[in-house]
Each structure stands twice: as C-alpha cells, then as structure tokens.
Amino acid sequence: MSRKDEILHLLQTTKESFSALEIAEKFQLDRTNVSRYLNELFKENKIEKGSGKPIKYRIPSTLQNYPFQRLIGAEGSLKVAVQQAQAAILYPPRGLHTLILGKTGTGKSLFAECMYEYAKDSKVIQENAPFITFNCADYSQNPQLLYGHIFGIKKGAFTGADIDRPGLLEKCDQGILFLDEIHRLPHEGQEMLFTFIDKGEFRRLGETDSLRKASVQIIGATTEIPESFLLETFTRRIPMTITLPSLKDRRMEERYELIEYFLIQESKRLNETVYVDRRALSALLLYHTSANIGQLQRDLKLACAKAFLNYKSNQIQYLHITQMDLPVHVQKGLLDTKEFREKMNKLIGSDQEIFKFHEQQNKEEAIGTEDNLYDVIERKLHNLHQDGRSEAEIQKEILVDINQYFNQYLDQLPVSSVNEVVNESIWGMTERIYQFAEQELKRTFSKKMKFAFALHLQGTIDRIRQNSAIYHPNLNDIRKKYSMEFKISIEVAQMIEQEMDVEIPLDEIGYITMFLASDVEENMYHQEQLVGIIVMMHGKSTATSMLQTVQELLGVQQGKAIDMPLSMEVGEMYERVKNTVKNMNHSKGVLFLVDMGSLSSFGNLIFEETGVKTRTISMTSTPIVMEAVRKASLGRSLDDIYQSCLQLFDYQSNTIKSRGKSLKKAIITACFTGEGVALKLKSKLKSLIGNRDIELLSLQFLNRQAFTDKIAQITEQYDILAIVGTVHFQYDDIPFYSAIDIFQKNSFIEIEELIKDDEPFQKMANSLEGHIKTIPSIMQLIQRIRNLMHEIERKLNVTLEDGVDKGIIIHLIFLIENMKLNQPVRVFHEFEQFRKKYAREMSVIKETLASLEKEYYFILSESEIAYLCQMFMENRK
8 A cells, every 4th residue: 555545544544634744743754745645635536625724634425445545546547447347346237257458567466356355345245255366377288177276176087086176166156256367278268168157057077967056257367468369259258358557658656656665565574764865766767667566566675685785784874775776777767867857856856865665663564475585684694793704705695695586586577678688598598507507516607607608609509500610729728727617518518409409519618618617707807908988978079079189188099988969868878888888898997987967877887787897977077087098098997097086076176165265164963864863963062162153054964975965065155164963974074973972072072172273273364364475265274284184183093282283284384385485395304214113104194185285286295294294293192
C-alpha cells in the first residue's frame, strides 16, 4: 500500500477529520508530501475538505472502500481495467470468465487477487469461498499431469495413479480459479476447459461413467497474444479481456508511488529509514524496465542490499542509496534527465536532494525468505569482525553474497536484456564452460572475463564455419606455462564441438587456455600506456577548440575532444563517448573534463558498464585542460592528474575569493535534517559567542556535493570560523568539529578559544592596514594563516605556547610582502643538519602552506620553511 493509500485508509477506517499536520505527525512524514497526497485525493473525489482553519480532510460518507484501492494507479492507468474487473465480478448470475493480458511483471496475479477480494466484499461469493492459483507452466511438459491437477484423477488412469484425487475445479467450487500462464495449456486441455465453461460439468482424468458439477469462475492470465496460443473456440467463451499496461506506459507519479511502496517494505524489513539521493531517485524513475514492476522491485532490493552493506561495514550514520549503489542499466536512466526534467521537477521538486522512506514500527508484516540476504550480511559481518579480519577482507567476502544475489537477479531478467551483444546460445555455452573451469581450476572468473571470452567465442565459431584459418604464434609456450589450464581447455573444446557442431583446431585451444589463465585476466587491462583525456562540452566546437589550443601550446597530441551540439540527445552522446573509450588504449584510466549538466554523470556510468577506471572534473577551463594534458603526456597516473587538476580548480576559486572585501564572521552548524541536532548545537554555541558579531547558521546536510555548493555560496558573504556537524566534512582549511566534540569539555574550550582569539587578530589587522601594500585584505590573510596553522598543529601533534601564533602570523605577513617585493632570501644556518632532524615536519609545513603560496603568488624557500619549522618545534608546550 502506498503512502497515499495509507492516508486514505486512515480516513476510511477512523471516519474522523484530520489536518495535514496531524497526518504528517501520525505517519512521521514530511508535511509538504502529505499536503500533496491530500490534494490529489481531493481532486480524485475520494475525500472532502472542511471549511475551517486549519483545513481538515475526511472521507465522504457516500464513498465506499473496495479492494482495488490498494493497487497503485487504480484511479489512473488501471482505472479502465478496474472498471472491467468490477463488471466481470458483478455480472449476474455468477460473473464473467476473464482473461488478463500483460507483460511479465505487470501485476496480473495481484490483480486477480483483488478481483477475488472484490467478489467477497460485493457478496457475489461467500466470505470463505476458495481462491486457488495454479501456474500451467509448472506441468507444461507433462500434459496428463497438468490435466490431472485441474480436473482430478481417477484411480488407475495412468501408472502411478493409485488413488482418486480431486482436481482444482472440485476444490474451487463456489470460488475463483486463477490459471496463470494459461497459454501453456495444450489444445486438448483448452477443449476440456471450455466444455466445463459451457456446461459446468467435467470428468476426472480416466473417468467415463459419471459427470461432476462445480460452479467456478475462471480467471486466466497470459503474457502472449491470445490468438497465437489459444483456440478461438476457447477465447470465445471468455467474454471479458483485461489488459494491464507496462510500467513504461504508466504515469511517472505511479512509478514514484511504486518506488515508495517497495522502499518502505525494505525499510520495514531492515528496521531502518532508507535515504535516497536525488540522482539515484531520478535514475529509478527514468530507466527502462524490461521486466516491468517485478524488475523495479528487484533493482530496488539490490540497491538496498548494497547500501545496507555500506551502512553496516563502514558504520556510517545512515542507510543511504546513492547512484553508485544502482546497477549500471538503472544508472542509464540519468541519460534521459534532460527530456523529462520538467516532469521530474513537478513530481519531486527541484531543490530537494535527499528523500526519506520509512515505515512506522507499530505496523507489522511477515518477513519472507527474501530477507535472508540481510540476515546473511549481518551474521557474516559479526563473525568476520570477531575473527579480527581487516576491513578490506570483510568487504571482499561480503560482496560475494551481494554478487550471488545479483547473479540470481540477472537470471530473472529477460534474455534479451542480458544478451544484447552476444548470441543467446554463445552466452549459455560460456556460462557452462566457466562453471566447469571454476570447478576444475578451483578459482573464479570475473563477469568481464566471461563477456570477453563470449565475444571471442562468437567470432571464432563464425571464423571456423567460414573455413578461415586460426593460428596461435605462441602455442607451445602457452601449453608449457599453463599446463593445467591447457588440459582443461582441451575438454572445453570438446564441449564446444559437441554443442556447436564445429571442429576446434589446436591453435584455438591455445586461445581458450589464455582466457582460463589467472595472470592473463589480471594483466588484461593493465598494459603500460598514458591516461586518456577526453574533453566534452556543449556546443558545436567548444571542446575541439579548447583542446586544439592546449595541444598547440604544449606541442603534444594527447587527448580527445567530443562536442555535443545542442540538438543532440543525451543518450546518443553517451553512446558516442562510450564507443570512444572502448576504442582507446585505456588501461591507465580516462579523465573526463566536462563543462556541465548530464555530461558529468558519464564517467560513473562508463566505469560501471565497461570497467574502465574514470575520473570526472566539471566546470572545466582551459588551464585545467592544459594541466591534465601536460601531466598525462608525462605518464602520470590518473589519480595524480585528477588531484592536480582539483588543486588548480580550488586555487582558481580561492584566488577569486581572496580578492574580496572583509566579510562578516559565522559558524555553521549542520545535521541531516537541518533541525534537531543543529538547533541544539546552535543553542550551545550562543553562550560562547555572547555579544560578539558572529552569526550562527544552521544548515541541512543533504549530500556532500550539495553541502559543498552551499558552503561555497556562504563563503561569498561570510568568513566561516568553523563548521560543527553530525557528518564529517572538510572544506578548504575551515576547522571541523563533530557534534560529539561540542559537548566534550576539551573540544568546547578549543572552540571557545577559536571565537575569543578572533578579537586580537582583528586589532592586528587594523594596525597593519596601510603598512602592507601588496595584500588587499589583511584580515582575510590572517584568517587563512590561522586556519593553516591549526592544521599544521594537528598534523605535527604540537600545541604552540600562548602568543607564539600571533608572532608567526606577523612573520608570515611580512615575509609574503617581502617576497612580492623581490627582497633577498635569508639563509638558514646549518640547514642540512636541521633538515635531517626535522625532514617530516618540514615536509608537512611545505605541503600545508602550498595553497597559500598559490593564492598569494609567492614561493617559500627551503630556508624559510626551516625557520617556520623551528618556530613550531621550539615553541611548543
């Protein structure tokens, strides 16, 4: 039952009036969402509004509840189907036999159950009338047994029929029989069934001397076109045909309700609130589900399982589903964001980043076998922690259980969605080969390796059938080096020959051996090469022009540019980029430099789909492209290039900020909701601030990127002294204190000193104004140095004597001034001896002050770093 239906059910059962706020508190929901549900119910004429303030809602006395109400979309995409079903049940004297059509996963079984419940509520059948479900596919290979289940068996009808057995028609007398996959019923069985439909009479299998009677309404369901499998004489006797729409044909609002319903079920099973970030929810709303609602449910279960693992193993505060927890085919839904942005914003708003799904604890529901995955994860985590295993080992072992679940899930998908590239028979052959190889070699193979082999095998068989030669230049060495794998490959070749009716040459056995060799797989994607640089931007030639400029300046050809004209669809652009990556020698990874929008999501999608390691930097400029291309051409690693570009990006941002005026001071308090803990922190800090001109800002931590963006905006208006929150967060060199720290005495004193110490530094700035010519904002520089000094103290685990910090700050201010004026550099006496003693400390200071050098355009000499190190080490408490 969806939230909307739960609210309706509350109003129906209590017969009372409720305001939106009362319902929000009762269900622990956001008041805005509750108001939206109530307004939708009002527009659908299911509830009515009161006239007072606050507005209260109630169920009209004329409106009766009915079982179809629990179906999401009963008043939307399923409205016609529901009306047809009601007519089929109510038609005198005992209803109409019905055929339900719909693709896999559209909810045919649940719809049939609703028809049964409606029949009972309408008094068409008795309250205790039977409802029996039978899947004709279960016995489709044994027609006699199939008929026996439906019509019954007379003793001696066939070998093994040692007693009389009643069939489903007898058991279902005065009730409803639901025959799922009715198209699997052979023609003979259809003839037997329509005879029963005509006369209400039937015989058990093997019975000739008597007729039996029963009053049974038949509801059949099929995924096929009836005319293709059912006799015309049979379909003529089923007057009502109901077609259920595929998920892609249903409204986005209904899809959201389905997502909400399934996530609430997982929340109940886990006894935890499930948080979903905006990008993940957007992908779930937009991706193509070839198996309809059933696939949506399985994909959500998989995402919950991965988020649950992260929540338990990393001991994070919330069970949070992000884009990376979704299978890659779900993430591809983000490629359609542009096309459906207006509809999405209307449904889930444009500013909300985190969505919460939670079930009240007083609502009970039986937990089925599907919950075993969570039990396994928890039990295994406990045992592995007790064994003293490392986090890396624990993560690896637990992921085995997740992958097992994922593989089972893949098996349930339609074949076409799994085998888009590889022929179905080849893929099946590959699975059997690797199952055999894993047993014999006592090792496992990655899905990537299996896919690579399947592609190879497909090409090999085509080549053999075309009588084209296959030659392996290193066959003898392969045979000697991988003797065990070579032996297994001979047996694999025999399997292929028998199943594919081809003759596998000896040279091909050499290639099969390579696919089974462990070190081949390990080295398959790690050849020496340069990191790939791809520049992607909107516009006809923006990326091309920027990259050409950089290549000409550097005199290199490294990098590829891909322009995205505004008329191009996002999906088309993604496929173009993916093919470009596949055709590159990408063993060292690929760095994407993009301007904005959906291009930012390509990196993660390509990594999930191809296994190629990627990094992405948005809001790219020409200097960043130049830095990336320069580092890549020198053979630097992907992470090295990525971090270098990020530093340059931060430097550019800080340079712009550093030129501003003196800003008002502030402390930020943050928690997940923006209320609760944040407000308590704010109250605690007020006592420290007193009458000082420092503002306290309470923020909501939606997700890390959104919070970073918000902090960036605030720094334009405020000088942030510290961030205090429930989620660890580091922005530039602003000190961070956890919510726990603020209530501990030592940390409380540290924050108190941070606030109080700000006053003498303001006086210092005022006194230096006019004496320092090359620095526009002295107070801003002082604050930057203070923050960096705190960072150095933490890294070196030292605490400076009182007053020493002010001396170092003044020293650095004049040092920067002198360097900008090209004054001579001092020499540190006995430098080499000092460096040997304090090499690590000097390195820490140099690394920490690097951002200050970039921001204020100066370079600290080794001697000056030694002097600073001496100040820290000889003036500690």
